[in-house]
Amino acid sequence: MTYKKFIAVCTTYIFSACMLIHAQDISQLTAQCAANAGDVMYLKDFVVKLDPGTPGGAPPTARYALLLSKNVVYRFSICTAPNSEGEAVLQLFDMNTMLGSTFVTSTGKDYPYFDFKCQKTGVYHVFISFKEGKAGEGVGIMSYVKKL
Amino acid sequence: MHISIIIFTEINKILTMLKKILYFYILLLFVVACKSGDQGRDTGLAIPDSVLNEGLEISQDVMQNIVQNISSPVEMAALIKELGVDFSNRYISTTDRVDNLSTSFQQALNLGIYGADLGYLNMYNKTSSVIDYISAIKTLADAIKVGQFFDFTTLKRLATNSKNLDSLMYISVHSFNQMDQYLHNNNRTNLSALIITGVWIEGLYLGTQVYQSAPNEILAERIGEQKLTLEQLMLILENYTRERQYENLLNELKLIKNIYQGVTISIEKGEPEMIEENGMLTIVQNDKSIIDITPEQLTEIAETTEQVRNRIITL
Numbered sequence: 001m002t003y004k005k006f007i008a009v010c011t012t013y014i015f016s017a018c019m020l021i022h023a024q025d026i027s028q029l030t031a032q033c034a035a036n037a038g039d040v041m042y043l044k045d046f047v048v049k050l051d052p053g054t055p056g057g058a059p060p061t062a063r064y065a066l067l068l069s070k071n072v073v074y075r076f077s078i079c080t081a082p083n084s085e086g087e088a089v090l091q092l093f094d095m096n097t098m099l100g101s102t103f104v105t106s107t108g109k110d111y112p113y114f115d116f117k118c119q120k121t122g123v124y125h126v127f128i129s130f131k132e133g134k135a136g137e138g139v140g141i142m143s144y145v146k147k148l
Numbered sequence: 149m150h151i152s153i154i155i156f157t158e159i160n161k162i163l164t165m166l167k168k169i170l171y172f173y174i175l176l177l178f179v180v181a182c183k184s185g186d187q188g189r190d191t192g193l194a195i196p197d198s199v200l201n202e203g204l205e206i207s208q209d210v211m212q213n214i215v216q217n218i219s220s221p222v223e224m225a226a227l228i229k230e231l232g233v234d235f236s237n238r239y240i241s242t243t244d245r246v247d248n249l250s251t252s253f254q255q256a257l258n259l260g261i262y263g264a265d266l267g268y269l270n271m272y273n274k275t276s277s278v279i280d281y282i283s284a285i286k287t288l289a290d291a292i293k294v295g296q297f298f299d300f301t302t303l304k305r306l307a308t309n310s311k312n313l314d315s316l317m318y319i320s321v322h323s324f325n326q327m328d329q330y331l332h333n334n335n336r337t338n339l340s341a342l343i344i345t346g347v348w349i350e351g352l353y354l355g356t357q358v359y360q361s362a363p364n365e366i367l368a369e370r371i372g373e374q375k376l377t378l379e380q381l382m383l384i385l386e387n388y389t390r391e392r393q394y395e396n397l398l399n400e401l402k403l404i405k406n407i408y409q410g411v412t413i414s415i416e417k418g419e420p421e422m423i424e425e426n427g428m429l430t431i432v433q434n435d436k437s438i439i440d441i442t443p444e445q446l447t448e449i450a451e452t453t454e455q456v457r458n459r460i461i462t463l
Contacts (some may be wrong), residue, residue, distance in 0.1 A: 014183060030322070031318070031322075031353075034318055034322075041222060041226060041317060042233065042317070042318050042321055042322065043217060043220055043222070043223070043320075044216060044217050044325060045323065045325060046216075046324070064216050065214060065215045065216060066215060066216055066217050067215045067217055067218060067377060067380065069223065069370065069373060070369060070370075070373060070436075070437050070439070071366055071370075072223075072227075094420075094430070094433075094435070097420070099420050099431050099433065100420075100422065100429065100431035103303045103431075104422075111429045112448065113426075113429075114428075114429035114430065114431055115428070115429070115430045115431065116430075116431045116433065117430065117431065117432045117433060118433055119432075119433045119434065119435060119437070120415060120433060120435040120436055120437040121413065121437045121439070122376065122437065123215055123371040123376075123380075142217070144222070144223060144226055146230065147226075147227055147230045147231075147366065
């Protein structure tokens with residue numbers, strides 16, 4: 001009975017410790033990513049952890065719907081967790097049109113963030129995935145820069 | 149005797165097997181625990197929320213299409229400040245009502261209202277009043293069991309020094325986002341819907357009140373575009389109308405929606421441009437929304453919003 005109790009306590013302890021450590025890591029990554037976005041006002045974060053994609057298939061992607069306002073400059077930032085296998089990429093879509101990305105395929109350049117001068121109020125989508133469909137963990141941040 | 153030995157051996161075998169199962173179970177728990185936070189999106193293995201809980205919940209697939217930032221506790225306040233409008237205590241709700249809010253419905257709704265007020269106070273660096281609002285929010289957050297995401301001690305410490313505004317803003321908004329996420333993850337989306345309704349109605353109240361004393365074209369457009377936000381908000385609330393209080397709340401919002409029916413939003417098409425300057429990437433959208441709202445509609449929205457907001461805080 002004592003042995004069983006010991007196992008139960010240990011399991012609970014390990015479970016709670018893992019949860020706490022993971023939550024703290026993500027919280028620190030989010031705070032750091034928000035700070036790296038510069039002199040802007042944090043609005044929303046998107047914490048993402050994805051499994052690897054299947055060979056030849058589309059990379060797993062986390063998708064978030066957002067309502068953006070006309071006459072506002074928003075900043076979209078991306079940060080990859082230190083232990084992440086893949087590098088995180090954030091893309092902004094208006095319906096099926098990609099408006100911007102933190103990775104520009106044509107030049108091969110990565111950007112920690114991009115600004116979006118919104119002139120149309122409506123629902124947009126943020127997609128976060130990892131390069132080459134690798135598994136990964138990261139956080140995207142949406143911030144308010146200024147009114148246009 | 150021989151039979152007893154066989155039975156004993158068999159029991160021993162079963163016990164050994166059970167031990168192995170127990171070890172496997174512990175190992176499995178450990179692995180699952182360390183993989184916590186994995187949202188498993190697009191993996192095809194997600195168990196629908198409806199299977200896990202028959203309460204008031206929205207499935208993960210539907211959630212992906214639901215707007216994440218229906219109401220921000222700071223965006224309307226940021227615009228008002230950028231327009232150069234002075235701060236006024238008249239636009240915010242008083243905190244002396246907190247102890248009278250006894251149901252989770254009232255607590256969640258008013259948590260949102262005070263959240264928007266806190267955003268407005270923070271924006272204008274009104275640190276002396278901020279502590280009252282932080283205390284009110286903490287009380288309500290504790291009441292609906294999300295107080296663990298509201299770091300009262302740190303916020304109180306930051307609020308005592310006006311130089312900590314950025315941190316104060318970040319922790320305040322982040323706490324609200326964490327509460328919202330937690331409510332979603334725990335199938336308590338009904339309370340999340342109430343919080344965002346509270347934030348939204350207080351933001352609209354603030355915007356319309358400011359507009360009445362300091363009319364401005366940009367603010368008029370911002371008020372007009374709330375037509376889209378209201379549609380999204382009502383879509384969410386419709387999921388919970390089997391409860392009378394939610395139905396009453398929805399009926400209140402319908403009063404505002406009726407006025408918005410006369411507001412039109414049209415789109416002028418254009419191609420987006422990508423500009424790189426000093427290593428920074430900027431996307432300029434050339435689609436433009438044109439918001440057609442008359443001064444009469446603005447007055448009507450302001451009056452109805454005030455009435456609805458004042459009724460909502462006592463619902």
